[in-house]
Amino acid sequence: MNRICQSLRHPRYQILATTAPQSLLTRFLAADAATGAAVDKATMDKLVRTNKVVVFMKGNPQAPRCGFSNAVVQIMRMHGVQYDAHDVLQNESLRQGVKDYTDWPTIPQVFINGEFVGGCDILLQMHQSGDLIEELKKAGIISELLKAEEAKQQDDKAK
């Protein structure tokens, strides 16, 4: 357990989130923010596939503006996941667009491989049960928790 704590404190794991490609963001921010309309399905289809894991949240990973969004950020950090984060507080049309797209009433929302996985509650329960590790594995992402456990087993064998 201590080994995991140390590995997660490593600077490499502290900021794992990135913003989506600027061209795509600029396009819908300019168009939809001007009209006030929700981001359309075609744009959402692209947005949820900008990375293997995409999170729509309040605030950004460095400064979440909601406890539930913060919980998602921390779970992702524990697993060492690289992901794209979109701040819905910056853009009302994106906020409404993602809710319409998933037919899900609350933020945060998490996508893995373009598929909607759920919000904070579901992600937390998946984390607790170990299902999140499996889901990430399906997307070709090896969780840091799994890596740390395997490394520990190697060490134990060596001893």
Next chain:
Amino acid sequence: MLNFTLRRLTGVSIRNLNQLTPTISSLGQILPRATMSQEAGQYPPIESAMRKALNTELKPVYLEVINESPQHNVPKRSESHFRVFVVSEKFNDLTLIKRHRLVNDTVKNALKEAGFEFMHALSIEAKTPKQWEPEQEPEKSPPCLGGHGK
């Protein structure tokens, strides 16, 4: 063995998540459960509509509806943030996401009929009777960080 160890590693509740690493300590704050005062079983309007709909639709073995609004930066007596802990046979063959959709839709329809908008935040724990241990308490919500708006 690996699977068992993984489940032990990842079987972390929001209450003790902060023991794993200092970067996630804000999650581990245990907040007092906030419920509005009820007189003779009277609930505020939104909570009342939610309870009625969930009882009718899901026939729960156990239902707890907690108004967490006082933990947030909202006016007094607000009904903006709720946590629902529900145990029902209806969840037996449903995936997590489908269970949550069922609860969301039930609440959304009930509030629409009663003339209310959907609340700002609804946190859900939906379990089957087999998954439920009667002494189990609902998870505590993480602290509010000031996100605003609907």
